[in-house]
Amino acid sequence: MYEYDQFDRAYVKARVATFRDQVARRISGALTEDEFKPLRLQNGIYLQLHAYMLRVAIPYGTLSSAQMRQLAMIAERWDKGYGHFTTRQNIQYNWPKLADLPDILDALADVEMHAIQTSGNCIRNVTADHFAGAAADEIEDPRPTAELIRQWSTDHPEFAFLPRKFKIAVTGSPNDRAVTKAHDIGLRMVRDDAGEPGYEVIVGGGLGRTPVVGVVVRDFVPKVQLLAYLEAILRVYNLHGRRDNKYKARIKILVKEEGLDTFREQVETEFASLLELGGGPSLVPDPAVVARIEAAFAPPAFEEFAQHDADFATAYAENAEFAAWCDSNVAQHRVPGYGIVTISLKAVGAIPGDASADQMRVVADLAERYSHDELRVSHEQNLILPHVARRDLATVHAALREVELATANAGQIGDIIACPGLDYCALATARSIPIAQDIAQHFADPAYARTIGEMKIKISGCINSCGHHHVGHIGILGLDRAGRENYQITIGGDHTETLKIGERLGRGFDADEVVPAIERLVTTYLDAREGPGETFLKVVNRLGTAPFKDALYPTKETADAA
């Protein structure tokens, strides 16, 4: 885990003190709302439907137990006893009061957390693979890179007022769990021919109103030149990105309008001149700084276990519920004898991503005891215990069960991403959460869910796509049609390294028609697949969308024939 140095600590505390003064001046009336609003947004505070919402950064989704406990304390003391984990690996509080916000930010600063750059047209909180440092398929831990970018981008004066928000994601594994191709910049750690580590740089991806698959702007940037290359991209974007139209301001539009070759040329020219100037310490980080960051992410002291553990084997053989959970929620760790545990925040009936203060504390305790004090938040709105010894899995499972966090559905049809939607979000056009709850309820039978296999359903309550619906195997977009909630369905989206935008099948559905529609898609898939190994996505890729379209919108003949 990265720890703040003296400078970081003083900086974050000073920011809170400044904000405390700004809040006091707003309450006294010395600042108008127009003056105050940008200041609160710079501290991650939005006004939503019912109250303020505080968005707290969780850099690259990594948390310690102490930090999680503090999040629980904040939820209980200043909010309504829960928090919402988001697809940006952040946590949001839905009910804080304005006068309490400086105290909340102070409490966050006490555990080296903040809400800086979780809003506004700046470089946002950097995200990363939630299995970082643990995954068996990893080339390198992406978090030192993400931390370096965090340090470089935090309060970067040149990039504080970009044309629009800017999101960077990093993966250290060829199996992309960070959705890098849907970010303004996606970084994939790779090795060159000589075996030296560096990055493939992807640019111009994004979801939202205009979904675009990011493209490779450079195959390889050596590690030491990364910040210079990022700075070159950001400069080109800052200079040429459109400021006249909010909907055309993201870098994806710039890359499309200029053409990748022209854009690349501009970046390379800027990059070359930065290298010529030597870059200075902000672009060529002091090796001592890099070493400090890398040391902070050094692997914990893993014990040497045999892959086979007799107690685990007995529990697995005798407890079917535990075995099912291991199969779905425990991923392969790079160290023998360990597993990576996904804690599903998607129990049937639960609100995707919500965790109560009690649940947060249990998870913190488990992390402290059984996962080297480490936790992760996934973009799929789950929590991760990255390093659990296989011999401890049964104990961890039993403890999670006590607080309804042991649902064995990771990656399955019930593991649905859903943004807050119209229940909370001021921008929403329809609700997302009840749709997710209804689908989870309908497919609650674990055996049926296992039969269906890997299935990613993603739901957004508006075109902004926080619920990543474009890249869902089944994507659902909530809209408002003449005052009625209406849901458009897409299929064939893919959020991995082979990222693909789903295809819309036809007219939208009323809320109560969504579950039957999903059931028809699932039945069509089960009938068409060539075996249990062929996932929904594979069938869509093999057959195209036509059979699914027919299932959703039967023509007269097909309906008569059925």
Next chain:
Amino acid sequence: MPKAASPKIASANDLLGGQVVYLQRNGTWGLDRSLAAVSDDSDELEALIAAAPREPQVIDVALIDVALDDGEAPRPTALREIIRDRGPTVRPDLGRQAAHDAQQFDGSSYHV
């Protein structure tokens, strides 16, 4: 023919708590929707807003459409405003609904 204006009330969020408040018939901002000033004349409501005392301080002032049932409080018609008024449909224990009319508000129903 221009469409007949529908009755409206003025809503806002309280600066301190962020919760929804309505412009009351007595010209102040308050929580009670049943006391909200109703008019189908937007100018009249705008004038009332301009004249309202500055305490409590409010933000995001907007006029919203309401339905008027006999003898009942003006009722917002848009789903967004119904949810703002009551609280999240998925958490009937939270928001204004938790205090008063949770039973009227079946969070599982789409027909709120």
